[in-house]
Amino acid sequence: RRIRFLVFAASLRAGSLNHRLATLAATVIEALGGRVDFAAMRDFDCPSYDQDVQDLDGFPEGAQEFRRRLEANDAFVISSPEYNFSVPGGLKNAIDWVSRFRPQPLNERHGLLMSASPSMAGGNRGLWALRVPLEHLGARVYPEMFSLAQAHQAFTENGWFAETRLQVWFERMIVGFMDLVEAAKHYPCAKTA
């Protein structure tokens, strides 16, 4: 069985730079023999978390879908914008909802984080903020992260990086992550086994 990756961009807008980066990650994963389940952030759209709503009505469709897709895959890849040096509210809200399921679907799941921004920092501070709830929930967040600076100028028309050096760096990181997810399937107590 080939390893399966849930890949999505945590942006809702049509021209999203993070969507382009997530698409390139999906292309590379497939070229390396992995299977990709490409999701849209809209699939995981949830009303603002409210415990009264959860107690009365249960989980919204977006949270149920997020759980289903996490559990249907071995690992996840998120390309997230940085909003005000932190995690976009929609993504944090979806994580808050999904954290209330038992068993909790992010626990022991491997994840790779990336970001794209027109700025020089490439959204990197947002990824450090995103690590906090994910690691708290037991996700195995890959140590290396990829932040694409000046992302509005970084892509060629066919969706690859204009700079070969970046493309090589990106592919090496994905190879490392895929190797880890593959190896984790053989750990005796891993969820992905």
Ligand code: FNR
């Ligand atoms: C931003 N942007 C932004 N960029 C950045 O590098 N650091 C930041 O802290 C912020 N903060 C921020 C807040 C809000 C509310 C918005 C709407 C935007 C700019 C952001 O990186 C840019 O809009 C990206 O293009 C968003 O990602 P997508 O939608 O292109 O994937």
